[in-house]
Amino acid sequence: MQAAQTTTRDEEHEAVTLSEILAYLNPPNQDYASLASRAKLSIASYQQRGPRYHVEAGMASYFFLFGRGYLYWQQNYLYNTIHEYFYSAYVRATSMSKEIAQNQALNGLLYYFSRMMIHYSRCENSVISNNPSAWEFHSAKALSFANAVLAILDGRRNELLAAFQEDASGILATIRQYVATNSTLYKSINLSARVYLGAKVESTEINAALEQVKTLPSAELASEMNAHLTFARRYLGLKQHSPADIIIRRANVTLRGIGSIPEIEHIKRIFDLFDDPEYGYKKMKEEVQKIGGLPAQTVDLSAMQDIFETALGVDNLKELEFDLTPNRDEDDTSPNGISPSLTFTLNDGNVTLPYVADKFVVKISRLGTVSVEITFGVEDISLSHLRQIETLVAPHMGEISITWEGMHPDSHEQKHGTQASSQVMQTNFVEQYLLVQDALNTLRAMPGVWDVYQNWTTSILPAYAQFLAETIDEPTNLSTYREKLEEEEAEDDAPDMTSASKKKKLTPEQLNIQENIVKWEGYYAAMNRHIVEIRSAIVASRNPDAQKVLADLMPSNVKSGYFKDIFQQIFDGLCDYLNHLAKKHGLSPTGIDYDPNIGWQTIVCCTNLALRQADGQTTDIEDIAAIEGLDDFKGLLIQSREARATIEDWHLVKEPAYQNRAIIRSHTSDFMVLSENRAFLFFCDDPQYLVDQYVSTVRIIANLRAIVVAFNEQIKNELTRLNKFQITYENTLKGGKSAELNALNDNLDEHRSQIEALRIRAGQVLELLRSSMLSKYPDHSDLMKALIADSNILAVRDALKENVAELDRFQGYVGTRLQKRIADISESQQRFMNILLLIIGVVSSAAAIEPISQLIIRVARFFGTSLTLADVDIYVIAGLVAIFSGILLWRTRRPR
Numbered sequence: 001m002q003a004a005q006t007t008t009r010d011e012e013h014e015a016v017t018l019s020e021i022l023a024y025l026n027p028p029n030q031d032y033a034s035l036a037s038r039a040k041l042s043i044a045s046y047q048q049r050g051p052r053y054h055v056e057a058g059m060a061s062y063f064f065l066f067g068r069g070y071l072y073w074q075q076n077y078l079y080n081t082i083h084e085y086f087y088s089a090y091v092r093a094t095s096m097s098k099e100i101a102q103n104q105a106l107n108g109l110l111y112y113f114s115r116m117m118i119h120y121s122r123c124e125n126s127v128i129s130n131n132p133s134a135w136e137f138h139s140a141k142a143l144s145f146a147n148a149v150l151a152i153l154d155g156r157r158n159e160l161l162a163a164f165q166e167d168a169s170g171i172l173a174t175i176r177q178y179v180a181t182n183s184t185l186y187k188s189i190n191l192s193a194r195v196y197l198g199a200k201v202e203s204t205e206i207n208a209a210l211e212q213v214k215t216l217p218s219a220e221l222a223s224e225m226n227a228h229l230t231f232a233r234r235y236l237g238l239k240q241h242s243p244a245d246i247i248i249r250r251a252n253v254t255l256r257g258i259g260s261i262p263e264i265e266h267i268k269r270i271f272d273l274f275d276d277p278e279y280g281y282k283k284m285k286e287e288v289q290k291i292g293g294l295p296a297q298t299v300d301l302s303a304m305q306d307i308f309e310t311a312l313g314v315d316n317l318k319e320l321e322f323d324l325t326p327n328r329d330e331d332d333t334s335p336n337g338i339s340p341s342l343t344f345t346l347n348d349g350n351v352t353l354p355y356v357a358d359k360f361v362v363k364i365s366r367l368g369t370v371s372v373e374i375t376f377g378v379e380d381i382s383l384s385h386l387r388q389i390e391t392l393v394a395p396h397m398g399e400i401s402i403t404w405e406g407m408h409p410d411s412h413e414q415k416h417g418t419q420a421s422s423q424v425m426q427t428n429f430v431e432q433y434l435l436v437q438d439a440l441n442t443l444r445a446m447p448g449v450w451d452v453y454q455n456w457t458t459s460i461l462p463a464y465a466q467f468l469a470e471t472i473d474e475p476t477n478l479s480t481y482r483e484k485l486e487e488e489e490a491e492d493d494a495p496d497m498t499s500a501s502k503k504k505k506l507t508p509e510q511l512n513i514q515e516n517i518v519k520w521e522g523y524y525a526a527m528n529r530h531i532v533e534i535r536s537a538i539v540a541s542r543n544p545d546a547q548k549v550l551a552d553l554m555p556s557n558v559k560s561g562y563f564k565d566i567f568q569q570i571f572d573g574l575c576d577y578l579n580h581l582a583k584k585h586g587l588s589p590t591g592i593d594y595d596p597n598i599g600w601q602t603i604v605c606c607t608n609l610a611l612r613q614a615d616g617q618t619t620d621i622e623d624i625a626a627i628e629g630l631d632d633f634k635g636l637l638i639q640s641r642e643a644r645a646t647i648e649d650w651h652l653v654k655e656p657a658y659q660n661r662a663i664i665r666s667h668t669s670d671f672m673v674l675s676e677n678r679a680f681l682f683f684c685d686d687p688q689y690l691v692d693q694y695v696s697t698v699r700i701i702a703n704l705r706a707i708v709v710a711f712n713e714q715i716k717n718e719l720t721r722l723n724k725f726q727i728t729y730e731n732t733l734k735g736g737k738s739a740e741l742n743a744l745n746d747n748l749d750e751h752r753s754q755i756e757a758l759r760i761r762a763g764q765v766l767e768l769l770r771s772s773m774l775s776k777y778p779d780h781s782d783l784m785k786a787l788i789a790d791s792n793i794l795a796v797r798d799a800l801k802e803n804v805a806e807l808d809r810f811q812g813y814v815g816t817r818l819q820k821r822i823a824d825i826s827e828s829q830q831r832f833m834n835i836l837l838l839i840i841g842v843v844s845s846a847a848a849i850e851p852i853s854q855l856i857i858r859v860a861r862f863f864g865t866s867l868t869l870a871d872v873d874i875y876v877i878a879g880l881v882a883i884f885s886g887i888l889l890w891r892t893r894r895p896r
Contacts, residue, residue: 014044018056019167021063022174023561027181027217028030032074036067051099053162055106058097062110065089065469069117077396077642078562079125083118083430086463090114095462099163105156106163109149109339113179116145118430122184123189124142129398132647133347136193139186146183150176173434181218188212188225192232196384196647206233226334231646238631238651246383246632247618249608253386253395254695256601257372257567258681258702259594266578266590266760267368273581274301274320277587288310288322292573294362295341296322302363310784311771315366317700322362324570325491342374344392344402344404344564348385362570370574370592372567383635384648385602390678392563393600396642399428399561428561429527429643433461439546449537449546456530464523471516539752564596593710598677599700605681605695622684624660636682661790664783666690674698676705697780701787704772708793711765715758715807722810727818748818757812758866762804769797 005132014037024035039060046057069085075084090110094101101107122138152178153160161168188209195201210229218223262265281299288296304317326341342357359375376388391397436453520856571592581590609621624707635650637658646652662672662683671682672694679698682692726749732740773788775781788794 008314017166018042018059018164019170019174021060021626023172024067025174025178027177027741028219030218030220031446032067032070036071038063054097054166055099055103056166058093060099061096061469062089062093065465066114066117066303070432073121077125077128079121079399080428080430082121084430084464085436086114086117086121087430088461088468091461092465092469093341097418103163105152105159109152109160109175112148112152113175115420115434116142116149116179116182118434119145120186125398126193126643127647128396128642129391130382130384130647131347131398133198134398136190139190139193143183143190144178147332149179150183153179177217180223181216182754183223184212184216185225186230186535188229192228192646195232195236201232201236203233204235204321206236213718215746227645231649233653235646235648242631244612244626244630244632245612246603246635247610247612247629248378248381248383248386248606249610251378251386251604251606251608251618251669253376253378253389253531254601254603254605255374255389255563255592256603256699256702257393257564257571257596258599258601258706259370259571259592260706261364261368261370261578261590261592262591262714262864264368265587266582267364267366269581269587270364270578271366273320274299275574285322286578287580288574292577294570294573294577295324295326298323298324298363302631309776310780311774313771316768320364322364322574324360324362325357336759337678342402342404344400346388346400347386348388353381353385362574364574367705368708369701370571370594370697371703372570374563381857383632387650388646389602390602391640393567393641394642394677395564395600395601397564398820401565402561402566404566410839429524429531430530436531436865447502448543449534449543452530452533456527456534458524460526460530464527467519467523471519472601494530502892567596593713595709597761598709599706601677601679601699603681603695603698604744605683607683607690607691609682622736623669624682624684625669636671636680637673651701659786661783661786661789662694665694665779665784676785676792677702697783700772700793701784701793704768704788705793705796707768708765708800709794710763712796712803715800715803716763718754718758719803719806719810722751722755722807726810726813745817745821748814748821752811752814752818755807755814758807759804759811762800762807762850765800766797769793774827775791800848 019037019043021035024031024038042060043057043064046053046060046267058118065085066089069082069089072085073077073082093110094107099106100110108675119138119142123135123142126132126135126138153172157172160172164171181303191201191205191209195206206229208733210226210233213222213226213229216225225749274281274284285296285299288294300321300323303320324341342360343355345352345354347353357374357376359373361373363369363371363373365371378386388398392400408891433456575592578592581587609627610618611621611627612618621627631651634653634655635648637656638650638653641649658673660668660671661674662670662681666672666683666686669685671680675681681691681694681698683694725744728742729744734742769788773781773784775784840881
C-alpha cells in the first residue's frame with residue numbers, strides 16, 4: 001500500500017500543468033516532441049483529480065496527439081497519417097471529456113484548430129505537386145479556420161474562461177498567439193499563390209508582407225514566410241523581364257511504376273503458358289481476372305522493332321501485355337469512344353482539366369521486369385502543368401482524386417476474407433469524413449444518410465483516436481509496421497538459423513505489431529465501408545441537395561489519392577496470379593520487388609512546342625535552339641523536386657549539365673534528355689515510327705535500371721544474412737558448443753548453393769548491361785551507352801560489382817569451413833576403420849581357436865543347425881562388421 005502511494009506522488013510530481021505544456025508552443029522555437037511527451041504524462045494525472053479537471057484532461061489529450069501529428073509531419077510526407085493525427089486529436093478530446101463535447105465554444109475551438117492544421121499541411125502538399133491553384137485554395141481554407149478560432153477566443157472568452165480550473169487566461173493567450181502567428185503565414189502563402197496564378201499582385205504588397213516577417217515571433221514560421229514571399233517576388237520580377245512561357249501544344253505522357261520478379265523460372269513459365277495451345281492467352285486472361293482481380297481485356301505479346309537487334313536478342317526484349325483499358329462501347333460518349341477506366345483531374349492554373357487513361361496496361365518483360373503504364377495525351381498546357389503531371393508517380397507526389405473503375409474487388413474479398421480489403425490504405429478517410437460533414441450539415445433530417453454518418457461519428461472515429469493515443473508508442477503508419485514485421489520474420493527464416501528457430505513462434509513484440517496491423521486495417525476498412533454506405537444512402541434518398549456529394553465520395557470500386565497505391569494493388573493482384581501458377585507447377589512462391597521511391601518513370605514525348613507571349617500570342621517552335629537559354633527551358637531538364645519552398649522553382653536554380661541525346665540518331669533541331677526517373681523527348685521533324693523507337697529505348701533503359709537496382713538490393717540483403725551467420729559461427733566455434741556448431745554446419749551447403757546461384761545471376765545481370773550496348777547499328781549502340789550513363793545505371797552496376805566481390809569473400813569462407821568439416825569427418829572415419837579392423841582381426845583369431853569353434857558348433861547342433869569351422873568364421877566376422885559399421889555411422893551423425 002505504501003509503495004502504491006509513493007508511485008502516485010511521483011507521478012504527480014512529474015506531471016505538469018496545461019499552461020506549462022502549452023508553453024512548448026511559445027516562440028521563438030516550438031518544441032512539439034516535448035509538447036507531446038509532457039501532455040501524455042499529464043492526462044492520467046488530470047483524470048485522477050476527478051471530474052472538475054476533465055476539461056484539462058481532454059485538452060492535454062488533444063495536444064498530445066496534435067504534437068505527435070506535427071512531429072510526424074516534420075519527418076514525413078505521408079499526409080493521410082498527418083491528417084489522422086490532427087483530426088483524431090479533436091475526436092479524442094471530445095470523447096474523453098463530455099465537458100468539452102458539450103461546451104460549444106471549446107468544442108468549436110478545437111474543431112477549427114484541427115481543420116486549420118489539415119489545410120496548412122495541404123499547402124506544403126500543393127507546393128510539392130507544383131499546383132498553385134490548390135495552394136491558393138488550401139491557404140484560404142486554413143486562414144478561414146484560423147479566423148474562426150480567433151473569433152471564438154475573442155467573442156466567447158468568458159465562456160472559455162469558465163471551463164477551466166487552472167490558469168485559463170494563460171492557456172487561451174498561448175493558443176491565441178499560436179493561431180494568430182499561423183494566420184499571418186497563411187495570408188502570405190495565399191498572396192504567393194496568387195502570384196503564380198497570374199493575378200495582379202503589386203510588388204508593394206509583397207514588400208509589405210516581408211516587413212511583417214521581422215515581427216513574426218516564431219522562428220520556424222518566419223523562415224517559411226520569408227521564403228515564400230522572397231521567391232514570389234523574384235518570380236514576379238522574372239515574368240516582368242521575360243514574360244514568354246513555353247507551351248506544350250501536343251504530347252503523349254506515360255507514367256510508369258516498375259518492379260521486378262527475382263525468380264527467373266516464373267518469368268519463363270508465364271511466357272511458356274502464353275505459347276501453350278492448351279492454355280494460351282484466353283485462359284491467362286480469365287485467371288488474371290479471377291485470381292488477380294485485374295480487369296484484363298486482352299493479353300498479347302508485344303512486337304519488337306528493328307532497333308532492338310542488340311546482343312540481348314529479340315526474345316529477351318519481348319513483353320507480355322495485359323490491357324486494363326475497357327473495350328470500346330458503342331453507347332459511350334467519352335473521349336476516344338472508350339468508357340473511363342482510370343480518370344483523374346488536375347488544375348492548369350485556374351482551369352480544371354479532366355484526364356482519362358488512353359492506355360492502361362501491365363507489362364511483364366522477358367528481362368524480368370513488371371511495369372504498370374498509364375498513357376494519355378495532353379494539348380496546349382503550360383510547362384508548369386506538365387511538371388505537375390510528372391510528379392504524379394514521384395514518391396512524394398501531391399494527393400489527387402483518382403478513380404479506377406473496372407477493378408474486381410470481389411476476388412480480393414474472397415481471397416483475403418475481409419470486406420473492402422482492396423480499398424484499405426487507399427482513401428484519406430479523414431478528408432472523406434469532413435467532406436461528408438460539410439455537405440450534410442444542412443441535411444440532418446435526411447432519412448438514412450444521417451444515421452450512417454452518426455454511426456461513423458460515435459463509434460469508429462473515437463475508437464480510432466483511442467488507438468492512436470493508447471496503442472501507438474511513436475508516430476508511425478501501417479507501412480512501417482508491415483516493414484518491421486517482414487524484416488523480423490525474414491530474420492527468423494534466414495538460412496543461418498537452426499530448424500528449431502525457424503519454427504519458433506513470433507515474439508511478443510512481433511505479435512503486438514501483427515495485432516496493430518490487423519486493427520489498423522480494420523479501421524480503414526470500416527471507414528471505407530461507411531463511405532460506401534453513405535454514398536448508397538444518398539443515392540437512395542434522391543435528395544437533390546445531397547447529390548453534389550456523390551462526385552467526391554469514393555465510388556464502388558477504387559478511389560485513391562496516389563498512383564503508387566494503384567501500382568501496388570496491381571502488383572499484388574499479379575503476384576497472386578503468379579503464385580497460383582507456381583503452386584500449380586511446383587515452383588517456389590515469388591514476389592514482385594516494387595519500391596515506390598525509385599521504381600517509377602515519366603516519359604513525355606512531345607511533337608509540338610510553342611512560345612506564348614504576355615499578350616497571349618503564340619509562336620510554334622520548329623527547332624529546340626529557339627528556346628534554349630530561356631529560364632523556362634530549365635523546366636524541361638531538371639528532375640522531380642519534392643523538398644522545395646515554391647512553385648515553379650526551376651526558374652531559380654542553376655541550369656543543370658545536360659547533353660542532347662537526340663542528335664546521336666536524329667537532328668540538331670530535336671531534343672532528348674534522360675535522367676534517373678524522367679525522360680523528355682521533342683521530335684518535331686521525325687516520323688512517328690522513329691519516335692516510337694526512341695520511346696521504346698527509354699522504356700528499356702528504365703527496365704534495365706530496375707533489374708540492376710533490385711538485384712543489387714537482393715545481394716545486399718544476402719550479405720547481411722551471411723555476415724550474421726559468420727559472426728554466429730565464429731562465436732559458436734570459440735564457445736565449443738558442439739550441438740549448435742553441428743546445426744550451423746548443416747547450413748553450410750545451403751549457404752554455398754545460395755551464393756553460387758546469386759553469383760550466376762549477377763553474371764547474367766551484368767551481361768544484360770553489356771549486351772544492351774552492342775548492336776549491329778552503331779548509332780543505336782552509341783545511344784544506349786549514352787542513356788545508360790545518363791540514367792545512373794553505371795553507378796548501381798559498380799555497387800553491384802563491389803557487393804559481388806564481397807559475396808566472393810563469403811564464398812571462400814563457406815568453402816573453407818566445408819573443407820574443414822569434410823577433413824574432420826574423413827579423419828574420424830579413418831580412425832574408426834583402423835580400430836574396427838584391429839578388433840575384427842583379434843576376434844577372428846579367437847574364433848579360429850578350435851575349442852571355441854567346437855563349442856559354437858555343438859551349441860548350433862543342439863538347436864538343429866549344422867556348422868563347419870569355416871561357417872563359424874564367416875558368421876562372426878559378418879556380425880562384427882555389422883555392429884561396428886552401425887557404431888561408425890552413429891559416430892559420424894551424432895553432434896560433435
